[in-house]
Amino acid sequence: MTPSAYHKPVLRDEAVRQLVTDPFGTYVDGTLGGGGHAAQILQQLSGDARLYAIDQDEEAIAHVAEHFADEERLILLRGNFGYLDVLLPREVHGGVDGILLDLGVSSHQIDEPGRGFSFQKDGPLDMRMGSLQTRTAADIVNTYEYKDLRDLLFQYGEERESVRIARAIINARPLETTEQLRDVVSGVIPERFRNKSLARVFQALRIEVNGELQMLRRILEKGHELLRENGRFVVITYHSLEDRLCKNFFRYGNFGGDPVKDFYGNEIRPMEVLHKKIITPTDEEKAENPRARSAKLRVAAKNPVTHIGRHPNDDAVNKRRGTL
Ligand SMILES: C[S@@+](CC[C@H](N)C(=O)[O-])C[C@H]1O[C@@H](n2cnc3c(N)ncnc32)[C@H](O)[C@@H]1O
Known part of the structure; x- marks a missing residue:
């Protein structure tokens, strides 16, 4: 079976464009499925880059293993993306350039x-x-x-x-x-x-x-820890429950959607939302692929940790001292 007969990837080009910022980087596809997004990611990567691709479904892993047998940049991991911290080798913790999630089930x-x-x-x-x-x-x-x-x-x-x-x-x-x-x-x-x-x-x-919402919460928190500064989360959601979790986490760093402030009154924002307007498939894609109809693409980048706990005047003070 070809990858597209297994599953036709939704928002493939746009999702990968948002994900890959460094062709030599380290990436995670948390929802491998038929490997449609993974194949597109690999096309954008150079020889030394790495793509860790996860699925909890052994059929998905076996299908992709057969189609990408000679692909050394691709590392297939069978497991739940909620345990990304356990699945990924320690040496890449804190150095991941991008994580893609295309949620739900495959065709x-x-x-x-x-x-x-x-x-x-x-x-x-x-x-x-x-x-x-x-x-x-x-x-x-x-x-x-x-x-x-x-x-x-x-x-x-x-x-x-x-x-x-x-x-x-x-x-x-x-x-x-x-x-x-x-x-x-x-x-x-x-x-x-x-x-x-x-x-x-x-x-x-x-x-x-499948404990879908618990696992989504877990990967958002763990994934954030594993990303490098400015590393990206790119998530395609298909229903309002999962979409709300991503929206709140990207905006506020928590799932309840409440702004959290530090001691100085600065809002703590672990991530920066990169597209205020959510990206959705074109009418043409929706007509071709009914699964795309409810899809929403959200993109956020990890903020440098230094902004947390920083007094609003710090920048001005440091500029005067010449340390910024
Ligand atoms: C929508 S499909 C992904 C399709 C894929 N992007 C493609 O281009 O073919 C979702 C896949 O993610 C897997 N999946 C969903 N939740 C998961 C989880 N918590 N951990 C690991 N795999 C998961 C499913 O088994 C399924 O194969």
Whole structure:
């Protein structure tokens, strides 16, 4: 299978243009998938550069390993990007020039009925992105208490009918397949709203199975530590929950979206947002690739640590002393 048959990369050229600032640098692709972004990154890099590419899905790693067998600049790492600090060799900590994340699942994962990601195909209620995890979607729908299931659908799926759907799931237990879950949701949601509700229910379960938001928070914090000064985070998000986490972290250095001030009253901003206006795919790309429709690209650069705890007058004082 060619890389583009496995997954068509979204915002490929723009994301890579934002990421690569030094062709001799060290980069991380945290979501390798079919390797479409990775291939484009490698095209921009010189002989000595390094690209560490991570995926928790062994199928993605095997697919890319086959296509890039002779590529010495590419180091494939199987694992969760949330543990980037453990996956990356110590010698590159603090020296990473850019980290790319293209969040969510690949077309290959969605298209495989056996992975259980799609309500349009019958398969086991699995939804694990990789076999490193043990808990499946079936474990969640069959064991969570009513209140936890309801909250999960409401918070991660932003599903307004979470009460009705959670009750119906509990009454229909045990559920083993995507078709069974689809029938349960269809039984309580009118036809004209059904597909949207199904998409939200499946999204909520996928986020929970894979701990997606926890891992995103972790890589944003750890990734920030691993970047060099002015190193870049480039993230493509597909739903509002993950997008909000990135937006807040890039703007305020925390996930709640509250400005934090130091002792002198300066706002502490660990990152500089590089595009105040978010980058989205062109109409042409959206028409060609339905997955691109909800994509948002955010870019931020790591601020030098020195601005934290610096008094507003420091620069003026140092200039007078001739030390700046
Ligand atoms: C949207 S696809 C990436 C597609 C890729 N950019 C390309 O051009 O083909 C997302 C990939 O990231 C992986 N992934 C998602 N979350 C992950 C995580 N927390 N750790 C490691 N891999 C993850 C998925 O398994 C999937 O293969």
